[in-house]
Amino acid sequence: GAGVSQTPSNKVTEKGKYVELRCDPISGHTALYWYRQSLGQGPEFLIYFQGTGAADDSGLPNDRFFAVRPEGSVSTLKIQRTERGDSAVYLCASSLFRRGSGANVLTFGAGSRLTVL
């Protein structure tokens, strides 16, 4: 597609429930990133995929958070046993990966707003 697509745009759930958030990156982008943005804060890095594998998951806050990208395109962020503190906008970004370029330009989606009641 033309941009990074995230669904759902809004999700309201109850504490303790399981949630899945989907990201459809720009076609051809091999790198995919998940960030979390709490109200009034900057985005906080969660995980980075290069192809199908998680190249850096150092930002995942705990083992309730998990992400997959089985075919190297669409990614799903999974949150188990949701807590009120998980309420935030979850942003996905993708980029072309150019080894040795020093920096890749991230294109962000509009995000999925998660509210845990």
Place this chain on the structure above:
Amino acid sequence: QQQVKQSPQSLIVQKGGISIINCAYENTAFDYFPWYQQFPGKGPALLIAIRPDVSEKKEGRFTISFNKSAKQFSLHIMDSQPGDSATYFCAARPPGGSQGNLIFGKGTKLSVKP
């Protein structure tokens, strides 16, 4: 050491004026410093970026000034327009970090008054 501190939290500028947003960091090994612009309901979009071996970079009305010794960098928006009203985030990439592992500041909400 891994923080990026951004100021001010909010900024009001008259149309045609200069908007200046500042960021400071502690870790001298950060190696890439982008600025992102975010409109309500949208994801952040890369505006301009700089590497620490350059002291200034200009793209149109947007300029980054980088002071390596002071560990500070700033965004200058010349001839500010109402369409520039958005939240701006500075960011930095930590050493050894993956390509997308950016540390963001808390953001500056800019309002440009007509």
